[in-house]
Amino acid sequence: MTIISNNIINIYYILLDNYGNQNWWPVTGGGKFEIIVGAILCQNVSWKNVQTSLELLKINNLWDYRAIYQSNFEHLSECIKSSRYFNQKAQTLKNFMALVIEDFNGQEEKLFSLTLRDLRNTLLSINGIGPETADDIIVYAALKPSFIIDQYTKRIASRVGITPLNNSYSEFQTIFEKKLPKDQKLYGEFHALLDKHGSNICTKKNPLCEKCCLQNICKHYLVNK
Numbered sequence: 367m368t369i370i371s372n373n374i375i376n377i378y379y380i381l382l383d384n385y386g387n388q389n390w391w392p393v394t395g396g397g398k399f400e401i402i403v404g405a406i407l408c409q410n411v412s413w414k415n416v417q418t419s420l421e422l423l424k425i426n427n428l429w430d431y432r433a434i435y436q437s438n439f440e441h442l443s444e445c446i447k448s449s450r451y452f453n454q455k456a457q458t459l460k461n462f463m464a465l466v467i468e469d470f471n472g473q474e475e476k477l478f479s480l481t482l483r484d485l486r487n488t489l490l491s492i493n494g495i496g497p498e499t500a501d502d503i504i505v506y507a508a509l510k511p512s513f514i515i516d517q518y519t520k521r522i523a524s525r526v527g528i529t530p531l532n533n534s535y536s537e538f539q540t541i542f543e544k545k546l547p548k549d550q551k552l553y554g555e556f557h558a559l560l561d562k563h564g565s566n567i568c569t570k571k572n573p574l575c576e577k578c579c580l581q582n583i584c585k586h587y588l589v590n591k
C-alpha cells in the first residue's frame with residue numbers, strides 16, 4: 367500500500383476511530399486554573415505524578431491564582447515535589463500567577479481575551495513557559511487553536527513519514543496547522559489521541575507496530591515489514 371501524502375487528517379480520524387474521544391484536559395473541579403497548573407507541572411513527568419502535586423496543592427489551600435501568588439516559595443515547592451524540577455516549576459507557577467494578578471487584575475478571562483498571537487507571545491514571555499506549555503494553555507484553557515507539539519507527536523509524525531524528527535517545534539507546528547482546519551476542538555482531541563497512541567503503541571523503543579492502527583499509512587512500518 368502506498369503512503370498517502372497528505373495523511374495528517376487521516377491519522378486523526380484513524381486514531382479517533384480506534385480510541386474514541388479522550389475529552390482532555392482532565393480536571394477535578396478546578397477549571398481553567400487547574401488546567402494551567404497541570405500544563406506547567408506536566409513537562410517531563412508522568413501525569414500520575416502531576417496528580418499527586420495537584421492534590422497536595424488543593425489540600426494545602428494553594429488552589430487559586432492569588433493563593434499561589436502569595437504562597438511561601440518553599441511550601442509551594444514542597445507541594446509539587448512529585449512533579450520533578452519542582453523549584454523551577456514553582457517559580458514558573460509564581461511567574462504565571464504574578465502575570466494574572468498584576469497585569470490582568472486576577473482575571474484569567476482578561477488574559478484569554480487577547481488575540482491568539484498576543485496571548486501566545488504573552489505566555490512565552492513568562493520565564494519558564496515554553497512553546498508546548500503555552501500551547502497546552504492556549505488550547506485547553508483559553509480554547510483557542512494553536513497545535514501542540516510534544517515528543518509523542520514528533521515521534522509518530524516522523525515515523526509515519528510526515529517530517530524528520532530533528533525539525534524544530536515551530537516547523538512541526540506549521541506542518542500540522544497547514545494541513546488541518548484551524549479548529550481548537552480538533553487540535554485538543556488530536557493532541558490527546560497522539561499522546562494516547564505514543565504512550566501505548568508507538569513507544570520510543572520497540573513500537574507495537576503489529577497492533578498499530580496506523581500501520582497501513584506508516585512509512586516506518588511499510589519500509590521495515
Ligand code: SF4
Nearest residue numbers: 568573575578584587
Ligand atoms: S506502525 Fe509502528 S512506527 Fe508506525 S505509527 Fe504504528 S507503532 Fe508507530
